[in-house]
Amino acid sequence: MKRYFGRKLLIYALTFFIAVTINWMIPRFMPGNPVDIMISRAGLRGSAVTQMYSYYMDAFGLDQPIWKQYLNFWIAIFHGDLGTSIFLFPTPVIQVIKDALPYDVALLLPSILLSWFAGNKFGALAARNKNLDNTLLPIGYILTAVPYMWLGILLAWVFCIVIRIFPLGGGYDFSMQPSYTWDFYWSLFNHWVLPFLSLFIVQFGGWAIGMRNLIIYELEADYSHFLEALGAPRKLIRNYAYNNAILPQVTGVALQIGVIVTGALATEVVFAYPGIGYLILQAIHNQDYFLLQGCFLFVVIGVLIANFVVDIAYILIDPRTRAGMTGGAE
Amino acid sequence: MSLKIENLTIYYQTIAGNVRALEDASFSLADGEIMGVAGESGCGKSTLSNSLIYLHAPMKYIRGRVFLDGEELPIHDTQKMNPFRYKKISVIPQYAMNAMNPTKKIGRMVEDLLKSRGENYKEILPEVKNRLELVKLSPDVLNMYPFELSGGMKQRMVMVISTLLDPSLLLADEVTSALDVSSQKAVAEMLVGFRDKKIVKSIMLITHDISILYQTANTIMVMYAGQLAEKASTETIIKAPRHPYTKLLISSLPTVGVRISENRLAGIPGNPPLLLNPPTGCRFRDRCPVAFAKCAEVPPFVEIEKGHFLACWKEGKAHA
Ligand SMILES: Nc1ncnc2c1ncn2[C@@H]1O[C@H](COP(=O)(O)OP(=O)(O)OP(=O)(O)O)[C@@H](O)[C@H]1O
Ligand code: SF4
Ligand SMILES: [Mg+2]
Numbered sequence: 222m223k224r225y226f227g228r229k230l231l232i233y234a235l236t237f238f239i240a241v242t243i244n245w246m247i248p249r250f251m252p253g254n255p256v257d258i259m260i261s262r263a264g265l266r267g268s269a270v271t272q273m274y275s276y277y278m279d280a281f282g283l284d285q286p287i288w289k290q291y292l293n294f295w296i297a298i299f300h301g302d303l304g305t306s307i308f309l310f311p312t313p314v315i316q317v318i319k320d321a322l323p324y325d326v327a328l329l330l331p332s333i334l335l336s337w338f339a340g341n342k343f344g345a346l347a348a349r350n351k352n353l354d355n356t357l358l359p360i361g362y363i364l365t366a367v368p369y370m371w372l373g374i375l376l377a378w379v380f381c382i383v384i385r386i387f388p389l390g391g392g393y394d395f396s397m398q399p400s401y402t403w404d405f406y407w408s409l410f411n412h413w414v415l416p417f418l419s420l421f422i423v424q425f426g427g428w429a430i431g432m433r434n435l436i437i438y439e440l441e442a443d444y445s446h447f448l449e450a451l452g453a454p455r456k457l458i459r460n461y462a463y464n465n466a467i468l469p470q471v472t473g474v475a476l477q478i479g480v481i482v483t484g485a486l487a488t489e490v491v492f493a494y495p496g497i498g499y500l501i502l503q504a505i506h507n508q509d510y511f512l513l514q515g516c517f518l519f520v521v522i523g524v525l526i527a528n529f530v531v532d533i534a535y536i537l538i539d540p541r542t543r544a545g546m547t548g549g550a551e
Numbered sequence: 552m553s554l555k556i557e558n559l560t561i562y563y564q565t566i567a568g569n570v571r572a573l574e575d576a577s578f579s580l581a582d583g584e585i586m587g588v589a590g591e592s593g594c595g596k597s598t599l600s601n602s603l604i605y606l607h608a609p610m611k612y613i614r615g616r617v618f619l620d621g622e623e624l625p626i627h628d629t630q631k632m633n634p635f636r637y638k639k640i641s642v643i644p645q646y647a648m649n650a651m652n653p654t655k656k657i658g659r660m661v662e663d664l665l666k667s668r669g670e671n672y673k674e675i676l677p678e679v680k681n682r683l684e685l686v687k688l689s690p691d692v693l694n695m696y697p698f699e700l701s702g703g704m705k706q707r708m709v710m711v712i713s714t715l716l717d718p719s720l721l722l723a724d725e726v727t728s729a730l731d732v733s734s735q736k737a738v739a740e741m742l743v744g745f746r747d748k749k750i751v752k753s754i755m756l757i758t759h760d761i762s763i764l765y766q767t768a769n770t771i772m773v774m775y776a777g778q779l780a781e782k783a784s785t786e787t788i789i790k791a792p793r794h795p796y797t798k799l800l801i802s803s804l805p806t807v808g809v810r811i812s813e814n815r816l817a818g819i820p821g822n823p824p825l826l827l828n829p830p831t832g833c834r835f836r837d838r839c840p841v842a843f844a845k846c847a848e849v850p851p852f853v854e855i856e857k858g859h860f861l862a863c864w865k866e867g868k869a870h871a
Contacts, residue, residue, distance in 0.1 A: 443649035448664065450605040450644065451713070452636030457667045461652050468654070540654055540696050 229532060233525055240521040244514050245294045249287070303518065304511035308503060314515035317500065322519070324392050324496035327413060328485050332420035333474065340428025341470060345463050347429065348436035357429060364426025369484030373419040373491035380415060387415050390493040416492045420485055424477075431473055435466035468539050475531035478524055486520075552621075553753040554580040554720055559615030561595075561602045569611070570826045572598040574777045576615070577852055578860065580720070585746055585754040587768035587785070589761070589800070591823055595777040596757045597645060600722045602626060604642050620719050620752075637668055641718035641751075645725045647709040651697040658693030661712060668716070675715065682711045685748075686741050703734035710741060714750050721751040727763055735760070739767045765789065770858070773797045776823045776834040779852050783859040793855070793866045796835050833864070841865050 260273050278284040282293055297303065303314035347357040381389035388394065393408040439445060439462035448458050486498030493499060497516050504512040536542050557577050563570035573595045580586055588596045598610070603626060606612055612627035619639055625631040644650055652660050661679065662672040680690045686707040697705060706726065714721060723742060727735040745751050756768055764771055765785060772782040773794065781794040792798045824834055832847040833839070839846065845864040852862040861867050 443644070443646040444652045446605075446646075447642075447644055447650040447709075449607075450636065450642050451664060451668075452633045452638075453664055453667050457663055461655070465652070465654055540656075541698055
């Protein structure tokens with residue numbers, strides 16, 4: 222158990238290290254200097270330029286040697302300091318991300334969990350029902366093949382423009398101030414529905430297809446045939462098949478999490494939904510390197526944490542890995 | 552008479568047509584009989600065994616009747632067959648190594664299975680433990696997962712599960728082939744023990760291993776390309792076979808203890824016919840050294856001596 226987790230943690234740490242390093246490198250080795258851009262945008266002239274320049278270079282630590290910048294970057298990360306946003310100056314990046322994060326969680330958690338449960342149930346149902354199977358299979362394959370962005374655009378077009386049921390853009394109505402009122406929650410909900418749906422639908426198709434195939438595989442497994450030969454009722458055999466098919470579906474979450482998160486980022490862009498995906502777009506538009514870095518860092522951390530949770534969940538639910546851990550037979 | 556089969560014919564439905572895997576098999580098993588079934592790979596041994604307990608697609612029932620302890624088995628009706636499964640007829644499958652649900656504790660799976668068949672697990676539990684002792688397994692295995700058991704242990708566990716409800720007929724398909732030699736012997740002895748203790752009445756034992764048959768079986772039935780060739784006491788089949796195929800089969804084994812070739816018989820020219828479109832008459836005709844005109848008709852499977860059945864125009868005629 223210890224060894225297993227040791228190895229896993231090492232892998233996660235290494236991934237984190239590499240991700241942070243790349244993250245640090247990208248803006249620094251890209252052409253253009255954020256401070257230059259800011260100053261040119263501010264339209265300053267003469268001595269004011271040099272003054273501002275040295276102020277910002279100093280503030281962002283860009284005048285130090287590269288290795289020192291790298292080291293500082295790490296130190297800053299562990300202090301939760303991701304720099305100051307240029308585009309929303311002087312808000313610290315961490316604050317900008319903190320404000321956006323709830324929107325991501327609100328999209329990702331429900332869409333992953335609900336689509337996973339519903340997809341599994343539905344896939345299992347399809348595996349035993351020919352008619353359902355014949356309709357589900359093609360629809361499911363189409364749904365999983367649809368890019369998140371494309372479905373988002375389609376939903377936005379149909380429900381916001383053709384039939385105006387839902388509002389388009391933002392996390393809540395622009396005319397409102399965030400407050401603990403029902404009106405505000407209602408507005409939040411209305412803006413949330415479509416981005417959520419487009420994430421849910423694509424994932425649902427994937428889980429349903431996966432479950433359907435896994436169940437059929439399990440029903441053809443030797444233990445199922447043995448039970449059939451001994452006259453066990455269909456119900457028992459299907460229960461066993463379902464319980465065993467769930468296991469690879471859990472691993473599937475870990476495998477899919479990267480794709481889902483990317484999908485969520487794209488979806489936020491489509492709906493101008495103020496999560497990290499939308500922030501990334503803003504950061505790119507405004508060449509806000511610090512914000513971009515912070516966003517990527519959070520995406521990486523999020524994906525790693527989710528993977529870790531799934532890893533642990535898998536160990537707990539599959540007796541084979543569990544025994545391999547505690548048996549200490551190695 | 553424990554088992555009686557008349558003209559049992561089973562095909563496999565494939566896109567290419569019917570694979571005629573079992574044609575007009577008629578034979579019977581006495582109470583207490585352990586019958587070995589021998590023959591090259593693909594001759595229909597598993598088809599015979601599977602059709603008796605769980606006949607399902609692509610297997611297709613064509614004709615024939617099966618009686619067990621005087622009662623007709625509705626083998627062609629999956630639903631009506633269910634009350635007989637496990638309770639009257641049971642199986643140790645060819646794939647015993649993977650026959651248990653990998654993610655359930657063995658005891659739990661047995662409990663689920665027994666409950667689903669309307670049995671009371673609590674009442675049967677002491678007997679389960681007796682049986683485990685009989686096959687030299689500790690009762691602790693009930694608290695284990697299948698992957699915690701060795702191959703031999705899994706095999707014996709499945710034997711216990713299969714026979715828990717004291718079925719009249721036990722089908723054992725290649726139960727020893729995945730095991731090492733000493734486990735093979737042990738499993739064969741346990742099968743005999745089950746019969747001697749009257750846990751099961753009779754056993755149909757399919758194997759490629761003549762030495763296991765020699766050690767275990769009272770009688771041997773030889774099959775060729777979906778047809779029955781010969782059935783007699785083990786002694787007779789090994790020492791004085793009559794069917795030309797059996798003779799070649801036995802003589803191709805230099806010593807007892809050699810497995811019947813999985814593919815083709817060394818020493819007999821040619822290959823078994825494809826069962827998609829088998830030749831009419833005796834299917835051994837093309838390879839038979841003594842074939843003659845009459846062999847274009849199917850030879851009947853007749854009793855030439857007490858307990859010695861044979862399907863051959865040449866050899867059978869001498870005694871007709
Ligand atoms: N699912 C299937 N579909 C089509 N044909 C099949 C199928 N299963 C078996 N057959 C054919 O039926 C014939 C008999 O097969 P069977 O499995 O009964 O042979 P066997 O004697 O048990 O062979 P082995 O010793 O290899 O186990 C073979 O010719 C085989 O090709
Ligand atoms: S019936 Fe004819 S072909 Fe078949 S085994 Fe006898 S002699 Fe040979
Ligand atoms: Mg077989």
